[in-house]
Amino acid sequence: MIKNKITYNSFSDYQFKVTKAKDSFIWDDKGNKLIDFTSGWNVTNLGWNNEEIKKAIIVQAKKNIYSSMWLADPIQEEYASKLTGSLPKPLSTITREVTGVTANIMAIKTARAYTGKRKILSFRDTFHGSLYQTLQLGYAPEYPISKAIFLNFKDHIQLKYPRVNYEDKNEKQILNNFLNEVENIFKNDKEIGAFITEAGIITGWGSTFIAPKGFLTEVRKLTKKYGVLLILDEVGTGFSRTGKLYGMNHENITPDIVTFAKGIGNGSTIAATVTTQEIAEKTYLKSNPQSTFGWSPLNVAGALRTLEIHQRDKVWEKAKFDGDYIIKTLRNELKNISYVEDINGLGMEIGIRLKSGLKNFNMIKFIEIARSKGLHLANADSYSFQLMPPLTIERDILDNGLEIIVDLFNSFNY
Structure with a gap:
């Protein structure tokens, strides 16, 4: 329309x-x-x-509203420290992103640059952003949009989500069947560089797609075993939405890369891709982490206050x-x-x-x-x-x- x-x-x-x-x-x-x-x-x-967030943005507006990609406003460094401080210790390095889709694209670029492998494992009927590279993660080849814009699925393997319905009695079997499928894929395809998933729930496709208990733990074990990077898309699950500050906290796992957007700024336009120091040092010259409008000081002020409120009030x-x-x-x-x-x-x-x-x-x-x-x-x-x-x-x-x-x-x- x-x-x-x-x-x-x-x-x-x-x-x-x-x-x-x-x-x-x-x-x-x-x-x-x-x-x-x-x-x-x-x-x-x-x-x-939110009044507290609005006030923080107004205060920052009186100081500085823009910082170019080769500079850093003090509030950007303050927020980077506080955001990484809220995450498991290995996740210590951030790229300054604008939206969830750019954060997920950066995650894919980083994974490919680090592993030297192109293929990405993901779930069918999921949404990681509206740009070409991210639509290929969850849109099926037969979808009209996939055909209309010529999505290329050559480097993508899509799985069916191991969905558990209310009152399902075979939760363990669903998980075991799924893990066997994933392990067989990892054994037989050595070109998979990363596995991207949300944290135990699909937030963009109805939200009755819930994974079995132990899903994150077991997926993390398999990705480590076969040298595949785990990308956790926390764009929808992050910032208290699922009953933990971050979705990864439900099973206390640490991904190799995690992405944030949406609730990160409570309306401020900001996103982040976070990874380990080791991965960042080996990839930053290849993955091209730059953005003209990434982390505007105004939006960072909103995001900083947002995180502080979540932590203070245990939302x-x-x-x-x-x-x-x-x-x-x-x-x-x-x-x-x-x-x-x-x-x-x-x-x-x-x-x-x-x-x-x-x-x-x-x-x-x-x-x-x-x-x-x-x-x-x-x-x-x-x-x-x-x-x-x-x-x-x-x-x-x-x-x-x-x-x-x-x-x-x-x-x-x-």
Whole structure:
């Protein structure tokens, strides 16, 4: 769709104009106040227009708003120290990125430069960014967009995600089957340089795709065994969203490379690719880590305050508590809705997946009705909703949003 000279795609099509946003609410151009259950897709984890973050940006604006790629503003070095200080010790070196897609492309460049191998192992039906190099990681060859822009999958191997549904009794078997598949690939293909994955959940495809317990631990063991670099995409899982400060903390693993964006700045445009000193020293002359607008001091000020708030308030603890509450509430209230297939998630990254093939279910209509009742929702595809409220949302507001969802499912004619 093209609306008011701006082009939107079918996934993130134009919905309405936002005239105001604050904490867990957004207002449209008709004055309607909406409870937000999207956080701009895991961006405003600390609420829209967080006052502390705004003040930090204003203070920095009075000092300096830009630093070129061969210079360093003092706040950039301060933030680099604090961000790496929040990570496992080997992860100590950062490239200054702008968005999640540039962070993931830098991770791929770094892995290839370090290993001398081109092939990347990833998961089908995942999203690591909208540019050519990252679409090849998760988009299948038969997708219309893959054909339209001539994606090249020669150097990519895509796996089916080892998904565990709610009440699955064979979780260990799912994990073992997956690990056997990965090990066979590593044994038979010596040209794989890296394996990229999110931290135990797919945040861009409905969020009911949850990996078995032990997934991160066992994948880390296999990548070490076969000399394959592990790239952890924490663009969606980082900054308390899944109930830990970072997704890697769920199983206390250390990847070779990790990427951050979205919630890293709570709306400030900033991203980061973090790796070890050894990898950085051997690759920086080959991987070309430069960006004209990477880490604008204004955005770094926002990111620095964001990290400080997460650490000070232990936001991840509330995210886990409220996330468990959301899942329990929805599973109980929607247990008699025959077309709901799965309700699952980690922390406050939660998906409601419907049974595929519902002939008369209209996802767009469902979302529009929810909005008319005061709730802003996001859908991942034609059969799944993704619930991502701000992690700071108050319980009464959260309950109001959940009540709208439950009432809609109980009354919606599909």
